[in-house]
Amino acid sequence: MLLIGFLISLYIAYGAHRRGALTETGALWAVVVGTLVFGFGDGIAGVALVAFFLSSTALGKLRRGERAESAEPSASIIEKGDSRDGLQVLANGGPAALFCCLYALTGRSMYLVGGLASLAAANADTWATELGLLSKSPPRHILTLQEVPAGTSGAISAIGTVGMVAGALFIALLTWLQPGQGSLLRTLLVLLGGIFGGWMDSVLGATLQEKRQCVRCGEATEQSRHVCGGATLVTEGIAGIDNDTVNALATMLGGTAATVAWYFLVGR
Ligand SMILES: [Zn+2]
Numbered sequence: 433m434l435l436i437g438f439l440i441s442l443y444i445a446y447g448a449h450r451r452g453a454l455t456e457t458g459a460l461w462a463v464v465v466g467t468l469v470f471g472f473g474d475g476i477a478g479v480a481l482v483a484f485f486l487s488s489t490a491l492g493k494l495r496r497g498e499r500a501e502s503a504e505p506s507a508s509i510i511e512k513g514d515s516r517d518g519l520q521v522l523a524n525g526g527p528a529a530l531f532c533c534l535y536a537l538t539g540r541s542m543y544l545v546g547g548l549a550s551l552a553a554a555n556a557d558t559w560a561t562e563l564g565l566l567s568k569s570p571p572r573h574i575l576t577l578q579e580v581p582a583g584t585s586g587a588i589s590a591i592g593t594v595g596m597v598a599g600a601l602f603i604a605l606l607t608w609l610q611p612g613q614g615s616l617l618r619t620l621l622v623l624l625g626g627i628f629g630g631w632m633d634s635v636l637g638a639t640l641q642e643k644r645q646c647v648r649c650g651e652a653t654e655q656s657r658h659v660c661g662g663a664t665l666v667t668e669g670i671a672g673i674d675n676d677t678v679n680a681l682a683t684m685l686g687g688t689a690a691t692v693a694w695y696f697l698v699g700r
Contacts, residue, residue: 469481473535474613524679531543549622556626565583574638633682643669645667
């Protein structure tokens, strides 16, 4: 299974790198994550990983086509471009790889449920972000509900929230299809874990995540050096906690919540 996982991951990561969806380090880490998730995740986690990757890449492409006609709201706010790098791959897929390794080591099905839920959380967050960027009205801070500029971390919109639930549901329904293993309870916990992780992503993004401001032009941004060339300073949140850290925490929390719930309900 590991060898098959390695070959499938290599094929997909190489193709994604050639199309510009992954940077070089992004592709390398995608092979590591993919090999572990395919090799140790009972097959179904590998299917969920590919579904996450393909659907997010497709949504990103659609959104960029859409955005080309309207104003580009976020290029000077968002930290990174459209190719995913190694840290982004690890933040989204690392927890799933960890859960799948724990599943292989212990044989406890709760870890497989956790891995699937962490992928549902990653998918929920990505779909929410992609759809949220299409929102016509400005998003709101998840806790204060005040309007904030498009692209701000931790901001939510109606269409983004629909995207979040749909993203978690997509992975949850997919896991139901696994022959002999899919169950309504598992589907439900993957869905709830995914939504919880997606929600935590916004909460942590709005609270812990560092907010920076450009010293030259004064614009709020996630970049350590602003596109205008100015240096930036941390004005809110904890310095060093960036979008990737928040993403990793959120996918980990979504997976952990489902693991614990499965353990209490099923006992293994
Ligand atoms: Zn600036």
